[in-house]
Every structure is written in C-alpha cells, then in structure tokens.
Amino acid sequence: MAPWTNGNDSASSPNGNQHRDLLYEADAVIVRLFRITDTDMQKATRLKIVAKHGVGTDNIDCLAATRRRIPVSFTPNATTDPVAEHAIALMLALARNTCPAHAAVINGDFSARKQLQGVELSGKILSIIGLGRIGTRELGRLQSRGCG
Secondary structure, three states: OOOOOOOOOOOOOOOHHHHHHHHHHOOEEEEOOOOEOHHHHHHOOOOOEEEEOOOOOOOEOHHHHHHOOOOEEEOOOOOHHHHHHHHHHHHHHHHOOHHHHHHHHHOOOHHHHHOOOOOOOOOOOOOOOOOOHHHHHHHHHHHHOOOO
C-alpha cells in the first residue's frame, strides 16, 4: 500500500524521484502519465503488473516488461465519455459565443451582447469526422437527446 493519501494533499504526495523509489518496492503499479523505462523495470524486482489508466502505453517500456514477463494492461475506454462530452460542450460554447461573452462581461462591455448572440442549433447539420470510440460515443449522446 502506498504511504501517501489519494494524491490531493500536495504536502503528502510524493515527487517524481519518490515515485520511482516507490515503484522499485511495488508489486503492482497503476500509472497515467508516469514514465516507466527499461532501467525502472530492472530496478523494480518485485513488480508483477503495470496498469495504465487511459489509452496507449507509450510511457511504459512494454518490451522491457515483456522480457521480464510483466503484463501491461490499459483502459482504452476510461476517458471516452469525458472526451466525447467535452467535445459537445466545446461545440455548444462555440455556437453560443460563451468565451467571448464571458470576456465581455468580465471587462464590463455589456454592449457586446448584440454581436455575441450565437446561433441556434435546431435545424443545423452536424458532421462528425471519424467514428472511432469518441466519435461514436459523441454521436450516441447527441442522438439520445433528439439531435440526430
């Protein structure tokens, strides 16, 4: 078990070098962006599995893990919903000029509202280029809300 809290407490959260030291003592590790190299694999003599939270394993030396017979797993769908929802949020923000309108309010430029009315999406055609995991999920979200 890790000797720190959930990572939200910066005073007790380890820095990069402390993470490496903990890796070298671990039986299992879950990473997101932390890089695990061939040298790390050699020093982590107890390591039995590496799990990546997210898509891709380019921050993990999978060849080194394979040589040591350490399985590497990942979660390709872990961020699919949030990314699809964020893309929809960005489309809505663009359609309604949310960022320029916010800046105008912050700057006290209330007359800008005439230029920043935005467009209604009703009757508009949306094209999603690429129907991989994210595009398909985005399409499903829009269709389930009567948009497709």
